[in-house]
Amino acid sequence: MLDEVTFDIERGKIREFVLATHAGDTVHTSVEAARDAGFPDVPATATHVVVAGHYRDQRAFVAKLGLAYDRVVVGSVKWTYFRPLCAGDSVRGVRRVAADTRKRNLRFVTLETDYLDAAGDCAVRVREVLIERGAQ
Incomplete structure (x- = not known):
């Protein structure tokens, strides 16, 4: 395990994501519309778990990996949902290194x-690739 973070899925934060991403579906802002669609409460938008970054020490985990923070970019991010996250949910994010490879003057983590x-069930899995450029 690389690190762990916990946070609540809050209706107000969902609304902020809706405004920022221009999500037009009212299920994200109306409890009534959400329940009519079969959700227990308003569902979070698809990329909501990026909120975890606000609860993590990003520099610390980059240092733990032995990466140079100023030479790291995000190469890709993929979200896999096993169930929707809705207002009122609490989640615990457990992050691990799935692969660490080098190619030419680049490191891919x-x-x-x-x-x-x-309940301990995986609701969402996020797979991200960090790319560290070699020193110039």
């Missing part, structure tokens, strides 16, 4: 984070 719900 693939991270996987499982966001576990209160």
